[in-house]
Amino acid sequence: MKYTIQKNDTVPAYLQLYRQVRDDIIKELYPHNSKLPSKRLIADETGISTVTVEHAYALLCEEGYIEARERSGYFVIFRREDGFAVPSAPTDSHSAHTVPVNYPADTSPEFPFSVLTKTMRSIMNDFGETILDRPPDTGCTELREAIRQYLIRSRGIAADTEQIVIGSGSEYLYRLTVGLLGREANYAIETPSYKKIEQVYRACEANYEMLPLGHDGIESSALWASTADILHISPYRSFPSGVTASASKRHEYLHWAEKNGRYLIEDDFESEFSVSKKPEETLFSHSPGDNVIYMNTFSKTISPSLRTGYMVLPKHLVPVFEHKLGFYSCTVPTFIQLVLAELIANGDFERHINRVRRRKRRELQNKRGL
Secondary structure, rough: OOOOOOOOOOOOOOHHHHHHHHHHHHOOOOOOOOOOOHHHHHHHHOOOOOOHHHHHHHHHOOOOEEEEEEEEEEEEEOOOOOEEEOOOOHHHHHHHHOOOOOOOOOOOOOOHHHHHHHHHHHHHHHHHHHHOOOOOOOOOHHHHHHHHHHHHHHHOOOHHHHHHHEEEEEHHHHHHHHHOOOOOOOOEEEEEHHHHHHHHHHOOOOEEEEEEEOOOOEHHHHHOOOOOOEEEOOOOOOOOOOOOHHHEEEEEEHHHHHOOOOEEEEOOOOOOOOOOOOOOHHHHHHOOOOEEEEEOOOOOOOOHOOOOEEOOOOOOHHHHHHHHOOOOOOOHHHHHHHHHHHHOOHHHHHHHHHHHHHHHHHHHHHHHOO
């Protein structure tokens, strides 16, 4: 082991350790079913407390990289076989990360109305009649820049402002991806999945196939037998099944997309409200091939009535988008975009998310009798 913790780093020590151990697991320095070093050994080597090591190991358990075995320690459950990742059997530690379909009862936590109205009044006062201006075709610079910075600090996604496209909700963005990648391409979606995904592909007369979900994502046999060029997935929590893709499965998706110019459409539905103590990993941030289109909306985090979503394009698709679809006008009013930009920039957006996440963690602990 050569783990080092930078004591003056802004990143907490447990996250520094988590990332180093995770990377070693992915590189198979710790093969499947191997035992990780003890908490005491890592604590002595790095100069941090065993509690800090325990926090890092807990995150690895939540995300399906390792599992705790009573009186034995921590063992790797992430694995690769024949060049691609395959799922491990579900464990109690991973089930803590997978959000059950019926949890929590309140799946649409309300954004504070007083904060929203205060921000709207502020935008009207500050921008005046310019809120009536037509927005740029890919969205207002203010919102795209606010999203860019938010994705860096909260989702691990490093992207340029030019890669971000604003649109009126997920269905509109689905149609744009078909226009971008072509309806003659072969698409694959999860089954069961959000019904409007299939409806959009059908309305666009695109070729698509349905791939069955297992306990931790699309079944490997169906995935590798598919003739699809584009895979549309919701890795964090597929709706309506509630299935969360394990760490092994996410890397399997990435490996699948490496072949023959394939693409992944990552629909990051509701991931901000994860009960995990760290932001969920995204496929976009781990993709080595610049071939993931990331999508998200503000429907759950603020309100569905705002009808605002965004997607982050791979860099090499930005000029393709401009050539093929750049003539489309942005479908979100300037006023709404400026309001969202301010909510993100002044911290109100993330404060709301953090409040909801803390509340959900308490609810989950109470549910388990902890």
